[in-house]
Amino acid sequence: MLKMVPDVVEELVVAADGKSLDQDTLRMILSEPSDHALEQALLLKEKHGGRVTVVTLTAPEVDEALFKALAKGADQAIKLNVDQTVVGSLATARALASWLRADPQRQAPDTLLLTGSYAIDDLEGEMGPCLAEMLQWPFVGVVTGLALDASGQKVTAIKEFFGGLRGEYEVDLPAVIGIQAAARPPRYVPIAKIRSFMKSATLGAAGVAPPDPAFALEISRMYVPEATGRAVMVEGSPEEASRRLVEILHQRGIV
């Protein structure tokens, strides 16, 4: 599952309603963890065979991302008729779930659904676990290593914790896995190849029942971080500085 996110290289402008981004200046780009999920899928395919299908919601510039995925080696690209820019993570999960349910083949016991572990507009990475819950599939997120069992029905997912701890999870398929990083950085695919796919390949489309728009967090305000200018640099020798620091803390009534 690939997800498009606002490109933060471009200047983000808050729209007049104060609750959303200005669509005219917004550009969308493939979310980086999504790119890693695709790379991990391609690596598994190269090692074990199988088919890679990329599925997305409709979003600006998503076609480019899909053709690029095909040029990299994905077998099929499908765009769902849901506008990603107006739905949240939960609704996205709903749309995906109904697409997966529409065809029993998509829930076959060797189905592995990889998503990005998070996105800049879904930092908690809600989408993956929500989707897994809806499908009653297992889920592991923040995965940095993934190996397919010889049986082809199980994967071992590696997750890194703080302090150098690693967890290895054995997960039965079908499953949803949130990828933090693929085994190697996403591959480069030359433009000539992408362009030839743009000429020859077609993107699949699929219709799903539009999810209830109420299935989203309500945004009350969106704003550019305000500069407060309240930071104070404390200078001088350690003694002077600590005296000054205590003074300030006193003044503010903190100590």
Added chain:
Amino acid sequence: MDPVRINLLGVPGWAVLWLLAIASFGVFGRRAWQIIGLLRQARPENRFGQLGQRVRHFIRHVLLQRRIFQERSIGLPHFLIFWGFVVYAACFNWSLIRGLFPFLPVPYPDEVGIVAFLLEAFSLLVLIALGVAAARRAFFPPPFLHLSLDANLILSLIALLMLSTLLGLGFRQAAEGPAASLPILSGALAGLIQRTPALAGAARGWFQAMWWLHMIIVLAFLVYLPYSKHCHLLASPFNVFFGSLRPAGDLGIAGAQEDQAGGASCWNEFTWKQLLSGFSCAECGRCDRICPAQTSGYALSPQQIIQKLKQHALAAGLGGQGAGGPGQPAFVGETVKEAEIWACTTCLACMERCAVLNEQVPIIVQMRRSLVGQGTLDRTVQDMLAHLTRYGNSFGKSDRLRARWTQSLGWKIKDARQEAVQYLWFLGDYASFDPRLEAITKLTAGLFQKAGVDFGILYEGERNAGNDVRRVGEEGLFDLLREKNQQTLAKARFQTIVTTDPHTYNTLKNEYRWEDPAVTVVHYTELLEQLITSGRLPLARKIPRRVTYHDPCYLGRYNQIYEPSRNLLRQLGCEVVEMPRNRLWSYCCGAGGGRIWMEDAPGIKERPAESRVREAAALEQVTTLAVACPKDIVMFRDAIKTTGQEGRLVVKDIAELVAEALA
């Protein structure tokens, strides 16, 4: 006295000669046919037009051996050996035909006075030249000269050819009396022979023996030649004749039948002309000696690239050992390592130096294309290419910010997309986005304005011109960038394009397809020189100081623009002091060909920019290194710090110096 009128074990001499000739010409022909067969299986490239220019090329580089003379010690000796070869090859064929057809009513070449004189004169000259060549190999070999057994064997064989001729002439005169020609040494030899009773009686036999020795060595040579580095003697005249007549700054392949984006990963994906390079290479090492990557300690050796290509073509094309086949190493990536391929700065010095006019840079770019096709490239380059694809610049900044530097100018530069201008200023990424260069870019704009130049820019419509992208091997992205720029340029109204960056200059000038043939591209230093010379930009004062100027590769070697910057500096009152490596032999700063996007290889000796800065700092009382390329500012200012030359040398853009003289 006919040398073929002898009996060898009952077989007449002419029949023996027939047998030997058929055998050696047979082997030679078979090998030549094999090599031609290889070339025919390679990719097509049109090198057949402009016959007149090709002939001139041939005269200059084959007959006159212009580039051979760039290295003094071997220049004249090689020239003499070459012309000796021409004379001897002609006489050999003459002798052979006369020997094969004894009934022909013509004399042998050495029976004709003037020819005998030529033979004798050249045998002496060539012997001296061989002495120099052998001494060079033995006592003062330049670095990277391939000191092979092959080479020594060839030198010895040539020496034997000369000696057999000389002795033959001596014995003939001893047997038949003085020749009609001017005997230089052979007369003395004949006298010596006549005074030696053991030889005097058998002079006739000895003469015949020398003739046969000579013929047999040449025939053996013929067999050996196409298997040795001396193949260059057969291949290089063709290599020169079919040399590129297009600007070196154009990496397109004329007459290519397939898309070039995939590059070449094994021998038959190169063009026939690229394969011919290997057979033309004489292993002299000129390219390695001039290569900034090699000099800095990078893995690249242009000579080895060419040699490996030849060996691979022979092994895979003739021996049936397919590269990348089962158990066989891949050519690109294994036989030629990635580190070698990426080390090239595309500075063109090797191609300017190569005496047989091989084209190393396009061969390296072909291999880069294949690596890009496999996705095997540096992480940093990959990021740059992704930025360029998405934002049209290598800085990964929004394309909308391209003209942000104009906001603090205080006046508005025309938008060439909206109003007609005389000069369209194409800035390039570095001048537009690099914060280190913003001040210089604004200064340059100020100079144009002050001179009343009618100019405009494309604002956010400009994209990276693609010079480095193409040289990194991303042909598809280059096509994309070129298309986008040409679409924007088609909408703009202008007469002349002026560029800041020499790399941009090169690609716009040589690689863009201009429908309007009147479109000209100039470099900003050319424009500034014009403005000052014509008085449109009046100088307020002279700035007398000793300055040295660094020729950017893509302005100098690639496009032969050497003088405008120098004239300009002199008009400013500067004294221009040349670095030892100047103009055509300017030393690359190390940034070209996409190298500016790559990390330095670990363990290198000295970065090219550091070597260059030290070269400038070694000039007496020179305190300013003047440059005409935004990347040079970045590279050299950095190198000044890493070499500890701060305070000793400053790097100044030409525009900065002009601005100083205006203030």
